[in-house]
Amino acid sequence: MTRGNQSHITEFLLLGLTSDPKQQVWLFASFLVMYLVNVGGNSVIIAAIRGDVRLHTPMYFFLSNLSFVDICFTNVIVPQMLANMQSKSKKVPFTQCLTQMYFFVACAITDSFLLAAMALDRYVAICHPLRYTTTMNPRRCFQLVTASWLVSHLHSLTHTILMAHLSFCGPNTIHHFFCDVQPLLMLSCSDTSVNELLAFTEGSLVIMSPFIFITVSYVYITHAVLRVPSRRGRYKVFSTCGPHLMVVALYYGTAISVYIRPSSTYSVTKDRVVTVIYTVVIPMLNPFIYSLRNRDMKQALRKLARRKEQNKH
Numbered sequence: 001m002t003r004g005n006q007s008h009i010t011e012f013l014l015l016g017l018t019s020d021p022k023q024q025v026w027l028f029a030s031f032l033v034m035y036l037v038n039v040g041g042n043s044v045i046i047a048a049i050r051g052d053v054r055l056h057t058p059m060y061f062f063l064s065n066l067s068f069v070d071i072c073f074t075n076v077i078v079p080q081m082l083a084n085m086q087s088k089s090k091k092v093p094f095t096q097c098l099t100q101m102y103f104f105v106a107c108a109i110t111d112s113f114l115l116a117a118m119a120l121d122r123y124v125a126i127c128h129p130l131r132y133t134t135t136m137n138p139r140r141c142f143q144l145v146t147a148s149w150l151v152s153h154l155h156s157l158t159h160t161i162l163m164a165h166l167s168f169c170g171p172n173t174i175h176h177f178f179c180d181v182q183p184l185l186m187l188s189c190s191d192t193s194v195n196e197l198l199a200f201t202e203g204s205l206v207i208m209s210p211f212i213f214i215t216v217s218y219v220y221i222t223h224a225v226l227r228v229p230s231r232r233g234r235y236k237v238f239s240t241c242g243p244h245l246m247v248v249a250l251y252y253g254t255a256i257s258v259y260i261r262p263s264s265t266y267s268v269t270k271d272r273v274v275t276v277i278y279t280v281v282i283p284m285l286n287p288f289i290y291s292l293r294n295r296d297m298k299q300a301l302r303k304l305a306r307r308k309e310q311n312k313h
Contacts, residue, residue, distance in 0.1 A: 038074045062118045074284075100179045101163065112251075115244070123217040168188055
């Protein structure tokens with residue numbers, strides 16, 4: 001039962017959201033529906049953007065990448081959680097737990113950087129419209145997306161390697177519905193000070209840097225919008241930022257409340273609820289937020305629906 005003289009535990013027990021069988025029934029149904037809506041909705045967004053040449057712009061390029069990451073994000077968490085609800089053992093192998101943690105952290109940070117890239121796109125479009133085409137060219141957009149993935153995976157790899165070197169002597173019960181960093185650190189019988197320091201400092205950096213960049217971008221955007229003479233003109237310009245601002249507020253409001261704080265303030269019940277919001281609920285809402293009040297997206301969706309209808313006949 002040893003693991004390279006580093007860990008005496010080869011598997012963990014994921015308790016999930018509740019142990020009440022009655023609650024698990026409706027929770028299973030709820031999360032299954034949210035999972036299907038998430039995957040279906042984000043897939044439709046990607047298909048609509050790819051199928052409409054008018055949406056082959058930087059803003060929609062970033063949105064399609066965000067939708068793809070949201071699909072990955074949910075696939076890392078929800079299928080395992082649903083399987084766990086139907087299982088009596090609740091056991092998760094050590095390596096599977098680390099793998100889930102790796103991809104969860106990578107997807108979360110990629111989301112963060114993509115939201116920053118979208119803020120940059122809106123800043124250039126509104127504050128420097130004459131330079132928009134040259135600044136946000138296809139090569140630059142591809143570089144921003146690639147950098148988002150690379151930095152996120154390097155950050156996640158660092159956490160995973162450090163976690164793999166910790167000793168876990170027991171207990172092995174994780175009071176969560178997936179293998180997150182903080183619940184795993186609480187189970188270790190090793191000195192976790194380096195892990196916690198990295199999570200709080202470098203973790204704060206990769207979460208807060210994009211957030212600060214987004215905030216500063218919107219300060220400049222607001223200043224530029226307020227100089228537009230007509231009220232209708234101001235509304236039209238700022239309405240292009242509304243969906244992005246809503247997603248940023250939801251995502252960072254929940255993520256910061258969970259991760260940017262000392263480990264001594266960790267609360268199992270509160271953090272499980274908040275984590276459900278940004279790992280399951282927000283990715284599910286993104287397709288609706290970005291399409292309901294977006295005329296171009298609505299037209300692309302109607303075009304996609306007509307094409308599907310024609311293919312049937």
